[in-house]
Amino acid sequence: MREVTASAPGKINLLLRVGRPGADGYHPLVTVFESVDLRETVTVRTVRSPGIQVRTRARSADGSVDEAASRQLDALPPERHLAARAARALQRLASAGPWASTAAGVRLDVDKRVPVAGGMAGGSADAAATLLACNELWGLGLDLGQLERIGRTLGADVPACLVGGIALGTGRGDRMRLLRPGRPGSGDPVSGRPCATSRGAEGDHVWALALSDMGLATPAVFDELDAAGGPGGGWAALAEPDERLTGRLTGPASALAGALANDLTEPALRLRPDLGETLDAARRAGAVDAVLSGSGPTVAALARDEEHGRGLARAWLDLLGPREADVIVVGGPAEGARIEAESSSAGGRD
Ligand SMILES: C[C@@](CO)(OP(=O)(O)O)[C@H](O)COP(=O)(O)OP(=O)(O)OC[C@H]1O[C@@H](n2ccc(N)nc2=O)[C@H](O)[C@@H]1O
Numbered sequence: 001m002r003e004v005t006a007s008a009p010g011k012i013n014l015l016l017r018v019g020r021p022g023a024d025g026y027h028p029l030v031t032v033f034e035s036v037d038l039r040e041t042v043t044v045r046t047v048r049s050p051g052i053q054v055r056t057r058a059r060s061a062d063g064s065v066d067e068a069a070s071r072q073l074d075a076l077p078p079e080r081h082l083a084a085r086a087a088r089a090l091q092r093l094a095s096a097g098p099w100a101s102t103a104a105g106v107r108l109d110v111d112k113r114v115p116v117a118g119g120m121a122g123g124s125a126d127a128a129a130t131l132l133a134c135n136e137l138w139g140l141g142l143d144l145g146q147l148e149r150i151g152r153t154l155g156a157d158v159p160a161c162l163v164g165g166i167a168l169g170t171g172r173g174d175r176m177r178l179l180r181p182g183r184p185g186s187g188d189p190v191s192g193r194p195c196a197t198s199r200g201a202e203g204d205h206v207w208a209l210a211l212s213d214m215g216l217a218t219p220a221v222f223d224e225l226d227a228a229g230g231p232g233g234g235w236a237a238l239a240e241p242d243e244r245l246t247g248r249l250t251g252p253a254s255a256l257a258g259a260l261a262n263d264l265t266e267p268a269l270r271l272r273p274d275l276g277e278t279l280d281a282a283r284r285a286g287a288v289d290a291v292l293s294g295s296g297p298t299v300a301a302l303a304r305d306e307e308h309g310r311g312l313a314r315a316w317l318d319l320l321g322p323r324e325a326d327v328i329v330v331g332g333p334a335e336g337a338r339i340e341a342e343s344s345s346a347g348g349r350d
Pocket residue numbers: 013016025026027028029031118119120121124154155156157158171172173218219222293294295296
């Protein structure tokens with residue numbers, strides 16, 4: 001039996017500009033992703049019975065297992081579970097090569113820290129980690145560019161989770177250019193669970209995140225934008241960030257003040273007006289800046305440093321009164337998908 005564990009980060013969009021949708025319904029994007037140190041971990045192992053088995057453990061912000069969310073994800077048909085879809089894509093390649101016999105059966109254990117339907121690309125991170133792990137398990141030898149090409153057929157956010165760091169996404173948000181590499185980190189939030197990572201090096205970012213119990217469906221937010229006729233009621237031509245803006249977005253926290261922007265904010269707030277209060281509360285509490293992450297509902301508040309991040313989290317708790325588990329502090333930019341462990345042993349299991 002062989003076993004490989006890989007992880008991949010969740011993300012925040014520092015910049016998200018949306019253009020008029022094409023005939024396929026997809027919107028052209030100019031977006032800048034920052035991967036954050038909140039990681040999904042996927043273990044893939046060969047098993048005797050053929051097919052793809054998935055077991056998902058979704059965790060709450062405090063690290064405890066959310067049984068209901070885990071069951072919901074395990075109830076998804078394999079063609080909808082992003083980790084299973086990623087394994088299937090690579091299984092097709094492996095079944096034609098020397099690993100054909102072991103590629104017949106694989107079990108995936110998906111350990112989720114990124115909130116489900118939170119606008120932080122948790123499902124895409126599962127797909128990215130699974131692609132990397134299966135590539136290793138079956139000795140396919142695919143490079144990052146090849147994995148990105150497969151990844152974008154699974155979801156627009158998958159390449160960003162593979163690449164990590166701070167990266168520009170164009171096309172559907174799936175054509176990546178790395179702007180600043182990520183740093184290694186444990187993948188545990190700085191708070192919400194005991195601190196296992198130390199951030200604070202020059203230029204690192206610390207984010208307080210307000211998580212929501214109820215997710216927002218990405219297509220519903222894009223539909224709401226279409227119904228309004230575009231951001232602010234019109235569709236503008238998209239332009240990549242110029243050198244100055246790129247410099248600010250990849251710089252230290254102070255440089256990001258006033259530079260964060262998200263065209264999905266208005267439509268998301270129409271669906272969830274309470275998120276406006278969360279954004280305002282972060283600004284009132286002294287956040288360097290605050291932004292809705294992707295299609296939401298997660299709100300990200302940028303802090304000056306780790307202590308300030310904890311202060312922002314406390315201010316959210318005081319002002320909004322959510323459960324402690326709904327606010328965490330994470331660092332960024334984080335590394336993209338990476339191998340965590342691998343092993344081989346005699347025997348097998350089903
Ligand atoms: C909005 C963003 C911003 O990073 O992230 P999330 O907030 O979902 O994390 C992404 O564009 C989401 O990426 P992802 O969730 O992988 O998208 P996909 O699975 O490919 O598409 C889900 C749905 O989103 C819409 N969609 C997605 C990407 C895009 N460029 N245009 C779109 O219109 C389409 O309605 C599509 O059916």
